Amino acid sequence: MPHRNAPLTETGRLRLATCIVEDGWPLRRAAERFQVSPTTAKRWADRYRESGVAGMADRSSRPHSSPRRTPSRTERRIIKVRLARRWGPARIAYLLGLNPATVHRVLSRYGLARLTHLDRATGAVVRRYEREAPGDLVHVDIKKLGNIPDGGGHKVHGRARGSRNSTASAPIANNGTGPRTKLGYGYLHNAVDDHSRLAYTEILADETKESAAAFWRRAQAFFTAAGVTVARVLTDNGSCYRSRLWRQTLTDAGIVHKRTRPYRPQTNGKVERYNRTLMDEWAYARPYTSEQQRRDALAGWLHTYNHHRAHTALGGKPPASRVPNLTGQYS
Structure with a gap:
């Protein structure tokens, strides 16, 4: 296909060649008429004599031989x-x-x-899939995240002072005689819909079966309010997801529970990728001065993610574009 500034299309080349070959125009007169050089006019005329109309098509610029090609x-x-x-x-x-x-x-x-x-373990090409409708499969996972000391950690003050601030922010155990207790962790319980990438996240104090089951009940209420009926839930093999309480919670809601193969987090890849996005764009996006400040920013970020953030897997659209009633306007 000719480039945008080419003076001749295939039809124009054919008209130029027929003027020279069949009508007997001189090369210079034809070149001037079609606003090309005499050399170009001769090339298309020669191709017309050699191959006829088929010779007017573009040819590959690849050389016939490449002596310097890699052996x-x-x-x-x-x-x-x-x-x-x-x-x-x-x-x-x-x-x-x-x-x-x-x-x-x-x-x-x-x-x-x-x-x-590629799958690094087997070398096979990764088979990517996507469920046909919202709720067909929801990925659930837990991400452990260290708490930020009051006044900010190393991202605010640097490694040396940040470490001292972290220690000083923790209370001393045993009436001042024992070692300083650790700041501890927050546990991000995440649920991501496979089809729409609609996400729901809570920060809880632990990853016990009771916390996981309570989280899912609230997550299911969130999806239901958005017009999504959950049919299946996929988790890893964490102890809370192997518990009788978790299984009974899903069974009572009429939901099928699926678990990934051991040591195969790729199966739950959509929520694993969401975890990374959560860390990059919320948890570590800016230097927070306290854990509460970071937690207060979660709701706003989650709204942006679901309603406004362009998602590459959705053609640049947010998850809200694939959810029937995320705003609740049809309730």
Whole structure:
């Protein structure tokens, strides 16, 4: 296909060539008429004589031979290392004494998948899926997060002073005679809908079965209010999700419980990716001066995520675009 500034399309080339070959126009007169150089006019006329109308189509600019192309033996070595060790172009290049750009060209030439598209354990291409409707599957997981001391931690004051501030903020146990207690952790209980990526998050004090079951009851109420009927829940094999209380909570709600294979967090990848987004865009997005300040920011961030944040898996639209009644206007 000709570029946007090309003076001749395929139809224009054919008219130029027929004027020269069939009508007997001089090269210079034809070139002036079609506003091209005499050399260009001669090229299209010669192609018309050689191949007729078919010769007016664009041809590949690839050379007939490439004497400086990477030898086949080197290409085979590159592919062998990639398949055996699943390394990127830079590491392969250092091992084989090549330029990383050369290795990248070879991998691209043979259509080898990017490492981000591979399962690191097996080397197989990751099969991505998406349920057809909201509620068909909800991913649930827990993310452990260290609490921020009053006055701010190392992100505010630096490592040295931040560590002292963290210790000073913790009360001393045993009436002042024992060691300082730790600040502890918050546990982010997260639920993400597979189809819409609609998310619900709470920060709780622990990850016990009682907390997990209570969280799910509130999460289900959130999804129900948004017009989403949950049919299945997928979790990892944490102790709270293997408990009788968790199983009974889902059974009473008519929900099927699925668990991932052991040591295979990729199966629950959507909520794992949500955890990373949560850390990058909320937990560590700015230097908070207290744990309460960070927790107060969660509700606003969660609203932005569900209603306004462009999601790459949804074509740049927010989860609200795939949920029938997230705003509650049809209740």
